[in-house]
Amino acid sequence: MSEGIGLKNTGHGPGTDAYLGMVDSVTRTPDEIKRSRNLGIAYLIGAVITVAVFVQGTGGTATFNLDNDASFGIGAIPLAWICAVSLAVLGGVQISRGTANFQSALLGVAAVLFIFTLMAWAAAGQSFSLTGTLHDALKASTPLVFGALGGILCERSGIINIAIEGFLLAGAFTSAVVGSVTNLWIGMIAAMIVSSLLALLLAWLAIRFLVDQVIVGFAINFFVLGLTSFVDARVLTSNPEYNGVPTLAEWKIPLLSDIPIIGPVLFEQTIYVYLGLALVALVTWALFSTKWGLQTRAVGEHPKAAGTLGVNVLRRRYVNLAVAGAITGFGGSWWTADVGRFNENITNGRGFIALAVVLVGRHHPVGALCAALLFGFSDALALKFSFLSTSIPSEFLELAPFLVTLIVVASVGRGHRVPAALGQPYEQQ
Amino acid sequence: MELELRGITKRFPGVVANDNVNLTIRSGEVLALVGENGAGKSTLMNILYGLYHADEGDIYIDGTPVKFETSGDAIAAGIGMVHQHFMLVPVFTVAENVVLGIEPTRGLSLDRAKAAAEVERISDEYSLGLEPDALIENLPVGIQQRVEISKVLLRDAEIVVFDEPTAVLTPQEIDDFFRIVEALKASGRGIVFITHKLTEALRVADRISVLRRGQTVGEADPSEIDEVGLAELMVGRPVQLVVDKSPAEPGASTLQVNDLHVVDASGRTLVDHTTFDVRAGEIVGIAGVQGNGQTELVEAITGLREILSGTVSVDGIDLTDASPRDVHLAAVAHVPEDRQRSGLVSEFSVAENLVLTRYHSDEFSSGVTMNWSRVRENARELVEQYDVRTPSIDTSAGTLSGGNQQKVIVARELSRDLRLVIASQPTRGVDVGSIEYIHAQVVAARDEGAAVMVVSTELDEVMALADRVIVLYRGRVVADLDRDATNHNEVGLYMAGALDQNEQASA
Numbered sequence: 001m002s003e004g005i006g007l008k009n010t011g012h013g014p015g016t017d018a019y020l021g022m023v024d025s026v027t028r029t030p031d032e033i034k035r036s037r038n039l040g041i042a043y044l045i046g047a048v049i050t051v052a053v054f055v056q057g058t059g060g061t062a063t064f065n066l067d068n069d070a071s072f073g074i075g076a077i078p079l080a081w082i083c084a085v086s087l088a089v090l091g092g093v094q095i096s097r098g099t100a101n102f103q104s105a106l107l108g109v110a111a112v113l114f115i116f117t118l119m120a121w122a123a124a125g126q127s128f129s130l131t132g133t134l135h136d137a138l139k140a141s142t143p144l145v146f147g148a149l150g151g152i153l154c155e156r157s158g159i160i161n162i163a164i165e166g167f168l169l170a171g172a173f174t175s176a177v178v179g180s181v182t183n184l185w186i187g188m189i190a191a192m193i194v195s196s197l198l199a200l201l202l203a204w205l206a207i208r209f210l211v212d213q214v215i216v217g218f219a220i221n222f223f224v225l226g227l228t229s230f231v232d233a234r235v236l237t238s239n240p241e242y243n244g245v246p247t248l249a250e251w252k253i254p255l256l257s258d259i260p261i262i263g264p265v266l267f268e269q270t271i272y273v274y275l276g277l278a279l280v281a282l283v284t285w286a287l288f289s290t291k292w293g294l295q296t297r298a299v300g301e302h303p304k305a306a307g308t309l310g311v312n313v314l315r316r317r318y319v320n321l322a323v324a325g326a327i328t329g330f331g332g333s334w335w336t337a338d339v340g341r342f343n344e345n346i347t348n349g350r351g352f353i354a355l356a357v358v359l360v361g362r363h364h365p366v367g368a369l370c371a372a373l374l375f376g377f378s379d380a381l382a383l384k385f386s387f388l389s390t391s392i393p394s395e396f397l398e399l400a401p402f403l404v405t406l407i408v409v410a411s412v413g414r415g416h417r418v419p420a421a422l423g424q425p426y427e428q429q
Numbered sequence: 430m431e432l433e434l435r436g437i438t439k440r441f442p443g444v445v446a447n448d449n450v451n452l453t454i455r456s457g458e459v460l461a462l463v464g465e466n467g468a469g470k471s472t473l474m475n476i477l478y479g480l481y482h483a484d485e486g487d488i489y490i491d492g493t494p495v496k497f498e499t500s501g502d503a504i505a506a507g508i509g510m511v512h513q514h515f516m517l518v519p520v521f522t523v524a525e526n527v528v529l530g531i532e533p534t535r536g537l538s539l540d541r542a543k544a545a546a547e548v549e550r551i552s553d554e555y556s557l558g559l560e561p562d563a564l565i566e567n568l569p570v571g572i573q574q575r576v577e578i579s580k581v582l583l584r585d586a587e588i589v590v591f592d593e594p595t596a597v598l599t600p601q602e603i604d605d606f607f608r609i610v611e612a613l614k615a616s617g618r619g620i621v622f623i624t625h626k627l628t629e630a631l632r633v634a635d636r637i638s639v640l641r642r643g644q645t646v647g648e649a650d651p652s653e654i655d656e657v658g659l660a661e662l663m664v665g666r667p668v669q670l671v672v673d674k675s676p677a678e679p680g681a682s683t684l685q686v687n688d689l690h691v692v693d694a695s696g697r698t699l700v701d702h703t704t705f706d707v708r709a710g711e712i713v714g715i716a717g718v719q720g721n722g723q724t725e726l727v728e729a730i731t732g733l734r735e736i737l738s739g740t741v742s743v744d745g746i747d748l749t750d751a752s753p754r755d756v757h758l759a760a761v762a763h764v765p766e767d768r769q770r771s772g773l774v775s776e777f778s779v780a781e782n783l784v785l786t787r788y789h790s791d792e793f794s795s796g797v798t799m800n801w802s803r804v805r806e807n808a809r810e811l812v813e814q815y816d817v818r819t820p821s822i823d824t825s826a827g828t829l830s831g832g833n834q835q836k837v838i839v840a841r842e843l844s845r846d847l848r849l850v851i852a853s854q855p856t857r858g859v860d861v862g863s864i865e866y867i868h869a870q871v872v873a874a875r876d877e878g879a880a881v882m883v884v885s886t887e888l889d890e891v892m893a894l895a896d897r898v899i900v901l902y903r904g905r906v907v908a909d910l911d912r913d914a915t916n917h918n919e920v921g922l923y924m925a926g927a928l929d930q931n932e933q934a935s936a
Contacts, residue, residue, distance in 0.1 A: 301520060
């Protein structure tokens, strides 16, 4: 062989689009400047809100409880001033010259500062359990984690899953009814089976009949909402024996739950939290380190490439959707374990937040966990605020998680690459 | 191993793609399968690879009939295929792509070390120069093709099918590719080389089979036939392979592109401070490997893409950041590179497509209503004048053949007085007969005094049409050459980035 073709594939080979990889470091692009300026404006709005609302608060010291006996206090008004000035300065710098490599880090610091100011404002003159809020945040994020993992499995295989809400609601309903007749554990399994069947219905319509996947997803959501509400109103209300399950107790993990702060937050939870965290690790490993994961991702990115190498694209999609449905259905049983019964529309849009979690988490289980924690935190915070005497109407507090979703998705939305073949039907010859 | 296709017939609704085709492929030889676009070459190979099923006919391996239900069956029988559009997952590494479907495992986990070792073994054996951990999307097409080849080799293919393998390569990469083909042949494998480039078939093949309209119309020995004879066999009539044109008589500078800079949304440079001009009465050919900024350059000039800095003007009219309609009104014609995406509205009729740029003018509308009789009259004239083969002017444009779709666009764009003609990939996926015709129209526009800019990734086309050749590499003009003072080899070196006039000037 001649040595002429021993070119190394470093990406700088002849005549290619590899030059596209070079980012212009000298001049910032119009897009970057625009984004940087928008972020700066967001900081300034935060500063204005801080001055207009938090500085005008009732004042006094907010006491944050860490553990049973540890606590610290912060003056709400001084903190609000610090926050306002910091945000104003940050906004000014961000607009005038950008913050270059520190942009994300500064955004994180600013967000934490703002949230603390918010909490201090709400809890001024009262006490506020920090560990309790974090514990509730983790708890509230659990169904989101299951929903998002189901969504990730679907979308990584190339099928759009708008129906997470429907799968969750079906899981909640099934586990409540079956759980009432038998016990919660059998209810969980039944929830997994029912949601799995719904997922197979989605797969069948999308794969076999090439129906638009978004429309099928919406149809499933409304079908499940309608059916469960109907049965709830007509059957369950008059027959309470079919709708009542003992709630699941928290399982304190010995030793670990004794660790200060971390213990009560992480290790005094129900098995849903432990299973959710374990499943995040398991799905991450399976997606990125196994044969199944490689083929699944290939099917979602370039099904034809997988197909020409003998991978059965359609079977992979069916199987993955069934598994995704089971995981989501199990997540749905969380409500039954938590509340002990089914109520109409008990999931209340958490499936749609899980959809946002998939996107914000960049279709990665660990990313989704982080995003779910963020939404869980806003949920828990809204709940805590409703117990404190604040001037925020309770209806607005219920809105908070969705508002956070809107803001986060709008600001993260760009720049994330979804699986390339997402939503495209694959026709096997 | 001897692979035989006997009496293969494959029908699609409305067309017979393969009509009783016979073909034999033996180990240790290169068979070139030539034919025009739409002659049925790819269909035949997809049948061989188990992606389509033949309606009639059988496949035999060493005399035994075999059935390929899926491509998995074909792979198991020792057939490998390098597709025209690479079957690679862009976000995967080289090794991940190569082992997909036959992944080595350790316990339940992927054995990445073993996968990398296998890629390296094959890479070393055939000098492919592959790095197992490189991401596909960062690799040049030439290297991506080698990844495809190593996929086939890892599956122990005895017969390797290459579908139009040179379409995306630079001349130097094509040389490298042929060396790999020779090495594969020397290792005892049988090669099928599908192409419509006759010089390449003559250069590499031991036997040539010609396919026309789904039928095998002849088999040729490369030592006994030349390009003209092969072209005649392929098209079915004598063809003119050389563009007939007189020397250019360039006038004043018409298109002036000055320090043009274009970036994409994430700030990556697409067109890099480019300056050049095109004079009235000359054809400037823009050469370059696909993806070196040609698309974006044309989009920037024609008002389809935002310009970051620099200017564009035509006959002194400033067209920087002009809208596409302003550009059109400045007497600029644009034959876009992708006729289905941006040249035509497939669902619209031929007549409607012929007035897409002028429907709003007084000629075709009055007030808010369209003057349909004038639209139809215009269509009848142009269909006649530009030899568009269509059942009627009401036929939807999407149903026409590639060549006739292109003629509709050429008719729409060139049928008026023009200052500047920009033709991108004017003959991509077009039959030989239509290529002749379209080239003649481009030359005619030049002779009427328009400035012409032809962008093509086919170097042969640039060399055949151009009076002056400009080479784009990574968004920059690296060469501005007089056509008669240069040759394929020199332009190829500029296309590959091996030469750069800017550096020579400063050195």
